[in-house]
Amino acid sequence: MKQLIGRTFLCGHLILVLWICVRNTALLVGDGHTSLPEWAHESAKRTQSAIAEVHARHAEALVFLDQLWTTYEHAAGIDTGYGFFAPAVPNASKLAFEITYADDYSEYELPVVSDNATGLRLCTLLSQLPRIHYEPLRELVMRMIAYSVWQRHPTAKRIRAVVGFIRVPPPGTARDIDIADYEFQYAYDFTFDTD
Amino acid sequence: MGLQLLFFCFSLRASWVSLFESDPTQPVSRELSEAVLNAQSHFIPRLGWFIEGGAALGLSESTVLNITFALLLSTGFLLVIGLFSRSAAVAAWFLHLCAIKSANLMTYGVDNFATIGLFYLMFAPLPDRFALDYVRTKTPQRNRGMADVCQRVLQLHLCIVYFFSGLTKSLGIGWWNGTSFWRAITSPPYDVIPAHTWAILAPALPLIGIGVLVLEIGYPVFIWLRRTRFIWFLGVIAMHVAIGLTMGLYLFAFVMIVLNFAAFGSNVFPFLDKIRPSKAGILQRPRRS
Numbered sequence: 001m002k003q004l005i006g007r008t009f010l011c012g013h014l015i016l017v018l019w020i021c022v023r024n025t026a027l028l029v030g031d032g033h034t035s036l037p038e039w040a041h042e043s044a045k046r047t048q049s050a051i052a053e054v055h056a057r058h059a060e061a062l063v064f065l066d067q068l069w070t071t072y073e074h075a076a077g078i079d080t081g082y083g084f085f086a087p088a089v090p091n092a093s094k095l096a097f098e099i100t101y102a103d104d105y106s107e108y109e110l111p112v113v114s115d116n117a118t119g120l121r122l123c124t125l126l127s128q129l130p131r132i133h134y135e136p137l138r139e140l141v142m143r144m145i146a147y148s149v150w151q152r153h154p155t156a157k158r159i160r161a162v163v164g165f166i167r168v169p170p171p172g173t174a175r176d177i178d179i180a181d182y183e184f185q186y187a188y189d190f191t192f193d194t195d
Numbered sequence: 196m197g198l199q200l201l202f203f204c205f206s207l208r209a210s211w212v213s214l215f216e217s218d219p220t221q222p223v224s225r226e227l228s229e230a231v232l233n234a235q236s237h238f239i240p241r242l243g244w245f246i247e248g249g250a251a252l253g254l255s256e257s258t259v260l261n262i263t264f265a266l267l268l269s270t271g272f273l274l275v276i277g278l279f280s281r282s283a284a285v286a287a288w289f290l291h292l293c294a295i296k297s298a299n300l301m302t303y304g305v306d307n308f309a310t311i312g313l314f315y316l317m318f319a320p321l322p323d324r325f326a327l328d329y330v331r332t333k334t335p336q337r338n339r340g341m342a343d344v345c346q347r348v349l350q351l352h353l354c355i356v357y358f359f360s361g362l363t364k365s366l367g368i369g370w371w372n373g374t375s376f377w378r379a380i381t382s383p384p385y386d387v388i389p390a391h392t393w394a395i396l397a398p399a400l401p402l403i404g405i406g407v408l409v410l411e412i413g414y415p416v417f418i419w420l421r422r423t424r425f426i427w428f429l430g431v432i433a434m435h436v437a438i439g440l441t442m443g444l445y446l447f448a449f450v451m452i453v454l455n456f457a458a459f460g461s462n463v464f465p466f467l468d469k470i471r472p473s474k475a476g477i478l479q480r481p482r483r484s
Contacts, residue, residue, distance in 0.1 A: 006318070006341060010348045017352055021359040025366075034366035067236040074239045075292060077310025082360045084304050087367025089378035111222050114213060117206035120443075121301035122222060123384045128300070137231070141300065144227055151220040168381045168390060171373070171397035 017078050023051075024081025034087045091165035093126035094182060097149050098160040109149060129163065130185075139188065146190040162187045196312045197274025199450050200287055203309065204268045206446060212260045215242055215297055225297045232296055240289060242297040266290055274316075277326025284321060288313035305447040311352065312454055319345045350458040354415035357431070361411025370408055373400025385442040410434060418459060428463045431455055 029036055030044035059066065073079040097109045113119045125141070132138040146159040153159075167181040207214065215225045229243045242263060249259035267290045273283035291313055295306040320342045322328035369375030377400055381390040396403070410430050417423040432452055439448025461468040 003340060003344075007344055010318075010344060014348060014351055014355070017355055021355055025359060025363055028363055029366065035368045036366060067238055070236040071238040074236070074296060075310075076314045077307045080307060081363070082356045083363035084360060085375060085379055086360065086363035086370075087365075088369035089375040089382065091378070092382035092384070094383075113222070114210040115206075116443075118210040118214060118301075120384055121298065121303070124303045125223060125301045141223065141227065144224060145222045148220050148222045166383060168378060168386075171377050171394060171400060 013076065013078075016073070020073065020078055021081050024083060028083055028087065090127060090130075091167060091183075092123070093129065093185075094164050094166050095126055095145070096162050096164075097146065098162060099149065099153050099156045100158045100160070101155060102157050109153075111145065111149075112152075126163070142188045143190055146188070147192060150190070150192045157191065159190045159192070160187055161190065196287070196309070196316050196453060197271045197276075197283075199309055199312065199446070199453060200267065200271030200274065200291060202446055202449060203291070203305075204264065204271060208264075211264045212257050215260050215294070216256050223298075223300055228297055228299045228301075232299055239296050240293045242293045245293065263290060263294070267294065277322050277328050278331075280321035280323075280326050280328050281317075284313065284316045284319075288317050303447075305444070305450055308447070308450045308454060312450060312457070315345055315349050315352075315457075346458065346461075349454065350418075353454060353458050354418065357411045357414035361408050361414070365408050365412065370404045371401065373402075373404040376400055376404040376407065380441055385444070387443040388441055407434065424459070425463055428455065428459055 026044045026047055028034060029040055030048045032041050034040075070079070095111055097111075098106055099109060100106045111122060113122055129138055129141065132141070142161050142163075146161045150156055150159050162184065163186055164182050164184045167183055169181070204211075213221055217224060217226060225242060229241050232239050232241060242260070245263055246256050246259050249256070249262075254262075266286065270283045270287035270290060273279055274287055288310070292310055295302050295310065318341075364370045364375070367375065369378070377393070377397075379385060380388070380393055410427070414427060414431065417427040432455060435448040435451045435455075438451075439445045
């Protein structure tokens with residue numbers, strides 16, 4: 001009996017893994033990041049909307065169950081799909097700060113991390129930022145990063161966080177060009193009050 | 196998985212406290228990560244629970260974080276030597292989960308795969324025959340059937356992982372013409388080897404890109420066929436070794452190799468299943484009867 005329960009649980013677990021992978025693939029197609037034809041994007045979008053609608057219709061009644069479900073996904077490490085570097089490898093992001101003082105003197109700084117492992121994690125965050133569709137959250141993350149810079153420069157009048165991406169040279173020209181190209185994406189201006 | 200935990204702790208040893216404490220000089224705070232987590236579910240484990248508990252006992256945030264780090268390190272060590280295997284597996288899974296979820300805005304593949312490995316380890320019949328627990332008590336593994344089921348689930352899980360990883364890559368043009376592979380190895384922070392060194396590979400890039408797709412999409416089929424199992428296993432291990440060495444993703448490479456060995460190691464190298472520790476604790480090959 002114990003074994004049967006164990007096997008049933010593990011079967012259910014695998015079905016959940018499969019479902020999450022299918023859902024994430026549909027999301028990828030729906031977002032239009034793939035080379036599939038337009039009808040495939042539209043179908044994936046319609047499927048997403050249908051699932052979201054069903055979810056929203058029962059969201060209030062099933063809020064507790066939904067939270068338990070999400071917790072299980074996180075606890076088992078299956079909350080995300082496995083589309084690493086898919087369908088294409090994005091350009092690496094770069095973040096720089098322009099720190100302007102009251103006398104309009106400006107200096108530039110890069111984010112400071114204590115070791116390589118944290119640096120790699122910060123790069124992950126920067127590459128994920130464009131995928132945060134909820135703008136206030138994206139701004140909040142940027143504000144926190146800028147705030148950490150302001151802590152080191154409390155007399156600064158304005159901190160401008162500039163996000164861009166690094167365009168690596170194409171394979172053919174890599175022999176000649178050793179410095180990657182940098183292209184502006186977006187910027188946020190933040191002011192912090194000493195009080 | 197114990198080694199993976201030790202490497203994880205080692206990689207974050209210098210920044211552990213600064214990464215998780217409420218320090219405004221840090222780029223992304225634990226509070227923000229946990230607030231985002233709250234939006235998904237209030238029940239997802241996090242370090243904030245320990246810090247709140249510690250505060251109730253009068254312990255400072257950094258003290259609690261240092262204790263958590265020491266505990267995580269200890270569970271990794273216990274898993275490596277196989278002492279108190281079950282308790283160590285459960286504690287390791289929980290502490291590791293708390294840590295990565297408290298930094299969930301900065302997590303990447305390795306954290307998910309480590310969680311997957313630790314999750315299955317909790318259910319796996321323990322101790323295995325190399326564990327100190329086994330040498331100490333001489334108690335045979337009680338539930339061999341469950342061990343097989345756990346291994347089968349891990350095998351199927353890896354098949355799903357590789358298939359969908361390959362499938363989603365194949366939906367873009369980049370992996371077919373090699374540009375995605377090129378970007379993966381030359382974009383910061385993965386540019387361990389300078390781009391001009393890789394330039395000699397330029398004509399072979401589409402072939403390498405397609406090779407990755409074939410290896411990943413073909414995994415759920417060719418890893419089961421007796422004739423192709425060895426070559427596929429070797430191919431996947433080689434791919435992960437290359438990812439580790441050329442992109443600097445050592446932890447990711449290591450956890451994937453561990454999971455592949457745990458899932459298919461005994462199928463590819465059947466003699467591994469027969470090696471048993473001697474009385475002195477030294478590994479012995481099976482004798483021919």
